[in-house]
Amino acid sequence: MTEFQTIHPLGDVPPQSVESGDTSGITLNVRHEISMVQIFARNGREMELAKKLNIEGVPGRASETRSFTAFPLAPGQWMLVSKNAPGSGFGTGIAKxxxxxxxxxEQSDSRVCIRVSGSQARELLARGCRLDLHQSVASKGFCAQTPMAQVGVLLHQVNDGPTYDLYVYSGFARSFWEWLAHTAGQFGYSRGGRGH
Amino acid sequence: MHRIDCPWCGTRDEAEFQYQGDATVVRPDPDASEEAFFRYVYLRENPKGWHTEWWHHVGGCRQWVKVVRNTLTHEIFATGRAQEDLPLPGTRAKPRRRTRPKQ
Structure with missing residues (x-):
């Protein structure tokens, strides 16, 4: 009988240390072992839901709580990202x-998170992002959904380093990664490892 | 190239949106004639000037945005949520609604 195997779209991307990234100005890493759920408020219950989870519904601003980060996607809709591994019961806990x-x-297997950091991270994203990411406009906690390289991306500015997390649909992750790594090449980023 | 002010996301590039047509069309009553439904489904005006339109923010919040746009100059006068009635420039009146065809 065929056994199901969980295959991560970017499972062959080797981890990269931040130190090595600093020399090139770009560090790209795939974040594994995180849980993601999308939540929707029933009609007219948006405020109640936000209060229950202690999150805000301000467009473009992520809410940090002790156990997850919440990204407002649309009126009454959020994406919650937890550092707990998939299967840890994060989604069922939220559902309760x-x-x-x-x-x-549940979205843990439907999206892939790529972390972009380094001194040239903003310049790299500017190659494909139509949003103004200048530090005078976007700071820590900024988040937005926008297409990059023809792929829908949920962008989150993690800190003012700057460090960004890009959440991409799993089916487009390999294509997006190819674009991202290729574009990072002009900033000195070099690929390594199997499949690159 | 347009810059469209999404009521939820803020000002975004046109490439994030899909044009979805005339926002002034009103669905006829269920018991209206076949001719009325034909006009509702297939017939559209092609105005030169201000036009109230649907734009779908498919690359962002996926909300439907109502946009008052000049088809001649591409100037955008106003944007709003789907439920809003947006006035046309130079008027305090609500945008002209296409009258229902005779039944």
Whole structure:
């Protein structure tokens, strides 16, 4: 009988140390072992849901809590990202909290998170992002959904280093990664490892 | 190239949106004639000047945005949520709604 195997779209990308990235100005890493759920408030229950999870619904601003980061996607919709590994019960825990006021959709396997950091990170993203990421406009906590390289991306500025997390649909992750790594080449980033 | 002010996301590039047509069309009553539904489904005006349109923010919040745009100059006068009635420039009146065809 065929056994199901979990294959990560970017499972062959080797980890890169921040120190080595600093020399080239770009560090690219795939974040594994994180859980993602998308939540939707029932009609008219948006405020109640936000209060229940202690998050805000301000467009473009991520809310940090002790156990997850919440990204507002649209009115009454958020993406929650937890550092707990998939299968840790993060989604079911949220679903219990939201019973009667919202819905939960598990997304841990549907998106891939790529962390971009280094002194040239902003310049790299500017090659494909139409948003103004200048530090006078976007700072730590900024988040937005926008297409980059023809792929829908949820962008989050993690810190003012700057460091960015890019959440990409798993089916487009390999294509997006190829574009990102190729574009990073002009900043001195060099690929290594199998499949690159 | 347009810069469209999404009521939720803020000002974004046109490439994030898909044009979805005339926002002034009103669905006829269910018991309206076949001719009325034909006009509703297939017939559109092609105005030179201000036009109220649907734009779908498919690359962002995926909300439907109502946009008052000049088809001649591409100037955007106003944007709003789907439920909003947006006035046309130079008027305090609500945008002209296409009258329902005779039944």
């Amino acid at each position: 909290k939201l019973k009667g006021i919202g819905y939960v959709s």
